[in-house]
């Protein structure tokens with residue numbers, strides 16, 4: 001059976017939601033990132049990157065959210081979590097890749113994990129400050145993308161999951177959410193889906209804190 005290693009509220013939330021949307025059986029294994037379980041030898045043995053998500057499939061292990069989300073969506077194309085049309089599909093993947101690489105990997109990581117970007121503590125303060133500004137600039141881009149739309153693409157799909165995660169992380173950073181009404185409304189729509197509500201309950205998290 002497919003297995004997901006995740007941490008509550010981490011970017012692995014997206015893969016967790018897709019697994020629940022698919023409706024096929026899966027197992028989850030929870031890691032506590034704050035106590036450093038992701039760096040324990042037993043986990044590094046299966047994922048040398050020391051991060052979540054990690055998907056364990058019959059074919060082997062898979063890391064990187066963008067690839068995991070596309071792989072899972074393609075495992076049941078009839079559900080339509082990734083558009084079939086090549087252009088639409090590329091647009092959805094472009095959005096997911098930007099969320100994963102730039103918004104998460106640069107902006108949020110600069111705030112949450114400044115030590116990745118600088119050894120020096122004074123430099124880390126500057127990295128965090130820049131990250132705080134970049135988060136707001138990136139959220140403003142997502143806000144524009146969502147304006148007047150229900151979903152990132154024409155239908156709910158994998159492209160809608162990072163905005164939900166970012167809405168939660170932004171609240172935790174103290175971002176003034178009133179500045180991002182489209183993002184807040186979109187996250188509320190996503191959270192209303194029964195699969196998402198189940199996953200939030202399982203992970204023990206809320207979207208606004």
Ligand SMILES: N[C@@H](CCC(=O)N[C@@H](CS)C(=O)NCC(=O)O)C(=O)O
Nearest residue numbers: 010011050051052053064065066100
């Ligand atoms: N590029 C990876 C990033 C994965 C990642 O950074 N995950 C975070 C949680 S959101 C993590 O495991 N952090 C643990 C650490 O940095 O020690 C992806 O998109 O899957």
